[in-house]
Amino acid sequence: MTRVLAVLEARDGRLRAVSNEIVTAARALADALGGTVEALVCAADEVVDASSVGVYGADTVGVLTHQAFARYSPDGFGEALAARAASSRAVVFAATATGRDLAPRVAARLERSLATEVTEVGVDGSAVTATRPVYAGKAHALVKLTGEPALLSVRPGVFTPREDARPGTLSIEPVTLSAAPRVVVREVKAPPSAQLDVAEASIVVSGGRGLQDPSNFAMLERLAAALGRDAAVGASRAVVDAGWRPHAEQVGQTGKTVSPQLYFAVGISGAVQHLAGMRTAKVIVAINKDRDAPIFKIADYGIVGDLFEIVPRLTEELEKIAAS
Amino acid sequence: MKIAVCVKRTPDTEARIKVGADGISIDPTAVKFVMNPYDEFAVEEALQLKERAGGGEIVVVSLGGDAAKDTIRAALAMGADRGILLQTDTTLADGLPVAKAIAETLEGESCDLVLFGKLAVDDGNGQVGPMVGEILGLATVTAVGQLDIDESHGTAEREIEGGVEVVEFPLPAVLTTEKGLNEPRYPALKGIMAAKKKPIEVKPVTLAPAACEIVQLTLPPQRAGGRIVGDGVDAVPELVRLLREEAKAL
Numbered sequence: 311m312t313r314v315l316a317v318l319e320a321r322d323g324r325l326r327a328v329s330n331e332i333v334t335a336a337r338a339l340a341d342a343l344g345g346t347v348e349a350l351v352c353a354a355d356e357v358v359d360a361s362s363v364g365v366y367g368a369d370t371v372g373v374l375t376h377q378a379f380a381r382y383s384p385d386g387f388g389e390a391l392a393a394r395a396a397s398s399r400a401v402v403f404a405a406t407a408t409g410r411d412l413a414p415r416v417a418a419r420l421e422r423s424l425a426t427e428v429t430e431v432g433v434d435g436s437a438v439t440a441t442r443p444v445y446a447g448k449a450h451a452l453v454k455l456t457g458e459p460a461l462l463s464v465r466p467g468v469f470t471p472r473e474d475a476r477p478g479t480l481s482i483e484p485v486t487l488s489a490a491p492r493v494v495v496r497e498v499k500a501p502p503s504a505q506l507d508v509a510e511a512s513i514v515v516s517g518g519r520g521l522q523d524p525s526n527f528a529m530l531e532r533l534a535a536a537l538g539r540d541a542a543v544g545a546s547r548a549v550v551d552a553g554w555r556p557h558a559e560q561v562g563q564t565g566k567t568v569s570p571q572l573y574f575a576v577g578i579s580g581a582v583q584h585l586a587g588m589r590t591a592k593v594i595v596a597i598n599k600d601r602d603a604p605i606f607k608i609a610d611y612g613i614v615g616d617l618f619e620i621v622p623r624l625t626e627e628l629e630k631i632a633a634s
Numbered sequence: 635m636k637i638a639v640c641v642k643r644t645p646d647t648e649a650r651i652k653v654g655a656d657g658i659s660i661d662p663t664a665v666k667f668v669m670n671p672y673d674e675f676a677v678e679e680a681l682q683l684k685e686r687a688g689g690g691e692i693v694v695v696s697l698g699g700d701a702a703k704d705t706i707r708a709a710l711a712m713g714a715d716r717g718i719l720l721q722t723d724t725t726l727a728d729g730l731p732v733a734k735a736i737a738e739t740l741e742g743e744s745c746d747l748v749l750f751g752k753l754a755v756d757d758g759n760g761q762v763g764p765m766v767g768e769i770l771g772l773a774t775v776t777a778v779g780q781l782d783i784d785e786s787h788g789t790a791e792r793e794i795e796g797g798v799e800v801v802e803f804p805l806p807a808v809l810t811t812e813k814g815l816n817e818p819r820y821p822a823l824k825g826i827m828a829a830k831k832k833p834i835e836v837k838p839v840t841l842a843p844a845a846c847e848i849v850q851l852t853l854p855p856q857r858a859g860g861r862i863v864g865d866g867v868d869a870v871p872e873l874v875r876l877l878r879e880e881a882k883a884l
């Protein structure tokens with residue numbers, strides 16, 4: 311039987327939302343190959359909502375348990391998953407902080423090639439194909455993976471979860487490791503406020519040097535709040551380098567790549583390195599006082615003017631809508 | 635402490651990308667090439683570790699054509715000690731054969747640390763570092779944003795969604811570097827002169843066949859963008875209307 315593995319992610323005993331996207335991509339691939347989707351997740355014990363991915367097309371869900379798996383264990387996850395992946399046709403990871411670390415390890419253990427940051431999957435004859443951004447998104451490569459299993463990691467935010475219900479039959483499978491993991495995640499420090507990560511938010515409101523002072527980002531936080539629970543604040547490198555905002559919020563070539571439904575660039579000029587991180591957003595809005603700012607060339611909607619007047623007014627309008 | 639740093643020659647991030655006549659690679663004419671930006675963090679970290687330890691050796695490794703020597707020289711100018719060019723004219727989109735060739739060379743170097751950038755900005759793979767780590771069977775930590783090292787152990791921080799992982803590992807180890815780890819130095823004139831005399835060993839390599847191949851390279855569809863809704867606050871209601879009714883994004 312042709313099996314496509316979907317490597318899910320969990321934190322604190324629950325699946326992370328990106329798991330639904332991983333299963334959606336794996337389902338598409340399994341349908342093209344005529345196979346089943348076997349979802350796997352590494353955890354210390356229970357993952358309470360593990361079987362919920364059945365809704366998106368997982369035939370089975372295996373929870374691989376080990377006491378070392380309370381947090382991410384690079385060596386442990388790598389060994390456990392490589393053992394399971396060897397006999398599969400394809401393996402789908404997410405290009406998240408964990409998946410980016412894990413997928414190449416599994417690939418090297420299996421001596422198989424890997425396509426990362428994939429935005430489309432397909433099958434051509436007997437080969438798995440994938441589309442992925444190269445040159446920081448300035449070009450797209452269609453690649454052909456000839457080995458078995460074919461390994462890929464999908465970019466978060468691209469594979470919108472699609473319902474296609476399968477049983478999602480759950481099994482708990484204790485794992486034994488050949489050696490104690492050498493690399494150990496001792497703790498996870500959460501940022502002061504556990505906001506939504508820009509890479510995973512469906513709406514991103516980013517600010518640049520045009521904000522003029524770090525305290526003015528409060529204005530963007532209020533705009534994000536008015537846009538709802540799935541909105542996060544992002545930043546250009548100029549303001550991150552100036553120490554106004556944390557690196558975790560930086561969007562662009564040396565920051566995060568985001569593909570939200572809606573992206574606001576406020577007081578951001580639109581340097582190529584910034585565009586590299588957000589050009590795949592579905593809808594882009596730019597607010598800038600310089601009519602010639604390059605950001606307007608890729609924005610779907612632009613307003614030319616002073617952000618200090620426009621942002622509060624926009625926030626007000628959105629709050630009015632939310633209240634009605 | 636002996637440290638190897640792997641550096642790749644990549645197009646400058648400002649470069650305009652055009653698809654070449656073969657349809658599967660870029661047209662390199664008029665493209666300026668530089669050291670992959672993430673690899674600068676790796677070189678800088680190696681230099682700082684050596685300075686702190688008061689001694690050691692830094693070996694720079696690059697796989698590529700003869701032009702990759704320039705990239706090695708750039709690292710030598712920053713202060714690294716010697717270079718190894720793994721010479722091949724094959725350029726691959728597949729990270730595994732590259733990782734295998736680099737691992738084979740590093741095997742003979744027995745380093746305390748091997749540093750990589752977290753990602754090459756041309757192929758955007760983000761895989762060679764951890765693959766080399768696995769092939770060599772060394773403790774590996776990726777996307778390191780902060781690092782503390784003593785003789786036999788290290789502690790690294792890596793950013794994850796909504797937090798920071800604090801990771802402990804033994805040496806020898808393979809690490810990949812993230813922006814924010816340090817501020818790469820500019821080579822001084824003295825360094826540039828000194829680099830000319832530092833040795834670069836040239837080792838021809840044959841890469842294993844690729845199993846992830848580009849079959850088509852295209853430029854992304856131009857965004858239709860460029861629509862100015864209006865000027866100043868008066869344009870706000872129209873923007874909101876368009877976002878709701880036309881884009882259905884609210």
Ligand SMILES: Cc1cc2nc3c(=O)[nH]c(=O)nc-3n(C[C@H](O)[C@H](O)[C@H](O)COP(=O)(O)OP(=O)(O)OC[C@H]3O[C@@H](n4cnc5c(N)ncnc54)[C@H](O)[C@@H]3O)c2cc1C
Pocket residue numbers: 517518519520521545546547548549560561562563564565566576577578579580581582583584587597598599600603615616617618647671
């Ligand atoms: C190797 C490399 C990697 C890089 N990586 C990144 C990256 O990951 N992310 C990134 O963002 N950058 C990156 N950069 C930097 C990039 O080149 C730009 O310098 C940076 O994006 C500029 O930030 P900015 O748009 O906030 O500032 P600026 O370019 O200074 O733009 C500020 C904008 O604000 C507007 N403005 C000012 N006042 C107002 C007002 N009152 N109302 C409305 N508009 C106003 C101005 O018209 C201007 O357009 C990188 C550069 C290099 C060389």
Ligand SMILES: Nc1ncnc2c1ncn2[C@@H]1O[C@H](COP(=O)(O)O)[C@@H](O)[C@H]1O
Pocket residue numbers: 640641642643670672673695696697698729732749750751752753754755757758759760761762763
């Ligand atoms: N041809 C190469 N020569 C030397 N180092 C490389 C090469 N390709 C990749 N690397 C290293 O591996 C890192 C990740 O590259 P990649 O997996 O291609 O994104 C880079 O930042 C370099 O440190």
